[in-house]
Amino acid sequence: MVRLIPRETKFFRMFAEVSTNLTEGARLLHHILQNPSNIVADVSKIQDIEHRGDEMTHNIFTTLNQTFITPFDREDIHALTSSIDDVLDFVNAAATRLVLYKIYNPPPAAAELAQIIVVQTEELATAVSVLEKTQLMISHCVEINRLENEADRVSRKAIAELFEHEKDPIQLIKFKELYEVLESATDKAEDAANVLETVALKSS
Amino acid sequence: MVRLIPRETKFFRMFAEVSTNLTEGARLLHHILQNPSNIVADVSKIQDIEHRGDEMTHNIFTTLNQTFITPFDREDIHALTSSIDDVLDFVNAAATRLVLYKIYNPPPAAAELAQIIVVQTEELATAVSVLEKTQLMISHCVEINRLENEADRVSRKAIAELFEHEKDPIQLIKFKELYEVLESATDKAEDAANVLETVALKSS
Amino acid sequence: MVRLIPRETKFFRMFAEVSTNLTEGARLLHHILQNPSNIVADVSKIQDIEHRGDEMTHNIFTTLNQTFITPFDREDIHALTSSIDDVLDFVNAAATRLVLYKIYNPPPAAAELAQIIVVQTEELATAVSVLEKTQLMISHCVEINRLENEADRVSRKAIAELFEHEKDPIQLIKFKELYEVLESATDKAEDAANVLETVALKSS
Numbered sequence: 001m002v003r004l005i006p007r008e009t010k011f012f013r014m015f016a017e018v019s020t021n022l023t024e025g026a027r028l029l030h031h032i033l034q035n036p037s038n039i040v041a042d043v044s045k046i047q048d049i050e051h052r053g054d055e056m057t058h059n060i061f062t063t064l065n066q067t068f069i070t071p072f073d074r075e076d077i078h079a080l081t082s083s084i085d086d087v088l089d090f091v092n093a094a095a096t097r098l099v100l101y102k103i104y105n106p107p108p109a110a111a112e113l114a115q116i117i118v119v120q121t122e123e124l125a126t127a128v129s130v131l132e133k134t135q136l137m138i139s140h141c142v143e144i145n146r147l148e149n150e151a152d153r154v155s156r157k158a159i160a161e162l163f164e165h166e167k168d169p170i171q172l173i174k175f176k177e178l179y180e181v182l183e184s185a186t187d188k189a190e191d192a193a194n195v196l197e198t199v200a201l202k203s204s
Numbered sequence: 205m206v207r208l209i210p211r212e213t214k215f216f217r218m219f220a221e222v223s224t225n226l227t228e229g230a231r232l233l234h235h236i237l238q239n240p241s242n243i244v245a246d247v248s249k250i251q252d253i254e255h256r257g258d259e260m261t262h263n264i265f266t267t268l269n270q271t272f273i274t275p276f277d278r279e280d281i282h283a284l285t286s287s288i289d290d291v292l293d294f295v296n297a298a299a300t301r302l303v304l305y306k307i308y309n310p311p312p313a314a315a316e317l318a319q320i321i322v323v324q325t326e327e328l329a330t331a332v333s334v335l336e337k338t339q340l341m342i343s344h345c346v347e348i349n350r351l352e353n354e355a356d357r358v359s360r361k362a363i364a365e366l367f368e369h370e371k372d373p374i375q376l377i378k379f380k381e382l383y384e385v386l387e388s389a390t391d392k393a394e395d396a397a398n399v400l401e402t403v404a405l406k407s408s
Numbered sequence: 409m410v411r412l413i414p415r416e417t418k419f420f421r422m423f424a425e426v427s428t429n430l431t432e433g434a435r436l437l438h439h440i441l442q443n444p445s446n447i448v449a450d451v452s453k454i455q456d457i458e459h460r461g462d463e464m465t466h467n468i469f470t471t472l473n474q475t476f477i478t479p480f481d482r483e484d485i486h487a488l489t490s491s492i493d494d495v496l497d498f499v500n501a502a503a504t505r506l507v508l509y510k511i512y513n514p515p516p517a518a519a520e521l522a523q524i525i526v527v528q529t530e531e532l533a534t535a536v537s538v539l540e541k542t543q544l545m546i547s548h549c550v551e552i553n554r555l556e557n558e559a560d561r562v563s564r565k566a567i568a569e570l571f572e573h574e575k576d577p578i579q580l581i582k583f584k585e586l587y588e589v590l591e592s593a594t595d596k597a598e599d600a601a602n603v604l605e606t607v608a609l610k611s612s
Binding site for chain 1: 360363364367373376377380402405406408
Binding site for chain 3: 156159160163164169172173176198201202204
């Protein structure tokens with residue numbers, strides 16, 4: 001059991017808020033990759049979500065630095081918040097590249113990777129909502145890690161196919177980077193899950 | 205107010221020294237990108253500055269590990285020093301790529317990015333020189349963050365134009381990496397500013 | 409002298425185990441790059457070694473979180489373990505790229521870089537086996553840092569030659585990334601050595 005100090009429940013509210021915001025960003029990215037008809041406006045919405053996430057992250061850090069007793073170790077609160085922020089940064093980076101590189105017909109593997117990110121962020125939101133229920137929380141972390149392996153497999157396959165079939169090097173550079181950025185988002189979600197597992201271990 | 209322990213002012217002297225060295229490196233990089241006539245010799249000077257920076261960084265870490273009472277949290281001294289060192293690493297990496305990739309006519313956007321790095325490192329040097337004046341210091345950190353956003357905008361525009369107009373993929377690879385390395389330097393300056401803001405928050 | 413708490417020697421056993429596993433992976437990578445005749449099966453063996461390394465790393469973190477008194481600072485145990493794991497991740501990433509990018513005739517500079525990684529991992533294994541003998545341990549760390557500089561030189565030269573002579577951009581992308589991944593492995597070995605030096609400094 002995490003030793004929950006009641007008056008510090010504000011951190012749990014803030015984790016819930018930042019995770020919900022991340023899930024929203026991931027879902028919009030997946031939507032764009034499946035329906036790129038409105039790409040410029042939709043990507044701009046993801047950038048707004050990312051700015052909102054930055055502010056939430058900043059607020060958590062400020063609160064952390066001004067709070068004496070925290071519900072779990074300060075460095076873990078910091079690492080968890082940073083990792084969640086990093087996932088959203090990569091979600092935004094993927095979206096931004098669509099506009100920057102004029103990828104108006106994203107390859108199917110990109111949508112597949114974004115779908116994995118969506119499920120990971122949903123699992124993450126659930127995990128932070130059951131932080132005090134150690135066993136249940138860990139089961140969600142295990143699922144996040146499994147999804148990272150899955151994303152790794154999908155991204156490797158997509159990159160191998162790119163090198164196999166894409167003869168235009170500039171096109172190859174664009175798509176390869178898109179896959180890599182998407183895969184990095186899943187790595188960061190795994191980082192967040194690893195912090196949560198550490199918190200669980202310390203409290204058991 | 206940072207609780208300044210007088211006999212630990214050596215850290216402040218060392219921060220001043222390492223920031224001044226960084227500014228020197230950034231200015232030389234900007235000079236090269238505007239005046240590439242003497243590129244090989246000038247890049248070699250930046251590498252010397254980077255080696256000097258490594259030694260200074262190493263000295264701060266040694267002092268830190270041998271000092272019991274520090275002017276602010278040890279992990280923040282460590283993080284600040286590492287970030288300043290990282291900025292110089294990327295300044296050096298950009299310079300080195302000019303020689304390695306034989307970029308003897310650097311694109312104007314590279315000089316523009318280097319100019320942003322110069323101003324950031326000047327702001328950083330000022331910020332560490334007014335560490336005890338919290339409000340003043342924070343205003344310099346805010347400026348460093350604003351400059352990072354500016355660099356982000358410049359670098360994205362430059363990369364988009366590269367994909368738009370550069371038909372030689374190998375040339376595109378070279379310039380894209382140059383822009384990305386320069387942009388990374390500004391990210392690391394932002395990291396340093398974020399550590400300084402954390403220090404200010406903790407002391408308020 | 410590191411203040412060795414006898415009953416925590418399990419950490420030293422675990423460091424030995426994880427370092428030996430890493431050395432095995434590095435040697436196999438070097439073998440493949442010199443003898444790529446059995447590349448698919450050999451790369452699959454490296455992936456097994458990497459999975460084993462992941463489990464060992466996870467075990468160290470679990471033990472760390474459940475141990476009250478540690479032989480040296482917890483964050484240093486964490487950082488050392490992470491760095492060793494990162495070296496193996498990059499060894500595995502290099503091996504995986506051989507299959508993914510169908511590099512069946514790896515360039516000689518890749519084998520040269522892998523050979524440097526082998527020596528670094530041997531030095532690292534020795535360093536963690538003499539953790540209590542500060543001076544001796546530091547001499548191995550110095551050698552690991554020297555080898556990183558050497559790898560940097562080899563990799564820069566190889567990349568410069570690639571830009572000089574390789575006219576096929578897709579081939580250039582493949583080889584450049586292979587060199588960079590190999591060089592990153594040596595950076596992570598240097599990170600591990602830096603943690604060991606920190607541990608030595610704190611105990612002196």
